[in-house]
Structures are given as C-alpha cells and as structure tokens.
Amino acid sequence: MNPDDSDRIKGKWKQIKGRIKEEWGDLRDDDLDEAEGHRDYLIGKVQERYGIGKDEAREQVEAFEHNL
Secondary structure (H helix, E strand, O other): OOHHHHHHHHHOHHHHHHHHHHHOOOOOHHHHHHHOOOHHHHHHHHHHHHOOOHHHHHHHHHHHHHOO
C-alpha cells in the first residue's frame, strides 16, 4: 500500500470500519479502533481471529484494500 492509500483509509475510517465488519465479522469493535490506520495490526487481528497464517491474512487485507 502506498502512503496515499494509507491517508485515504485514515480519512474514511468510519466507512471502511463498517465494510471491514462485513468482511470479517469476528473482529471486535476494539480491534478495529486499535487498527485505525495500522495495516499490520489489522493483518495480525485477521490472522488471530480466523486462525490463518500471516501470508493468508495479508493477502485477504490486500484484496480488501484493492476493492475499496
């Protein structure tokens, strides 16, 4: 993700947060509050909540970002 994407995500976090909850319903609100603008934290939480590997979690988050 380039820096422009990061700024765009931070600026629209409330909207994106809702879409993240649709994609990964097992993530809690406090997970998302902590993840705001921190991609690696979100990847770690997806990995933790869904019991998948880091590479798989990263691929899922990258695919999600691509579709924003």
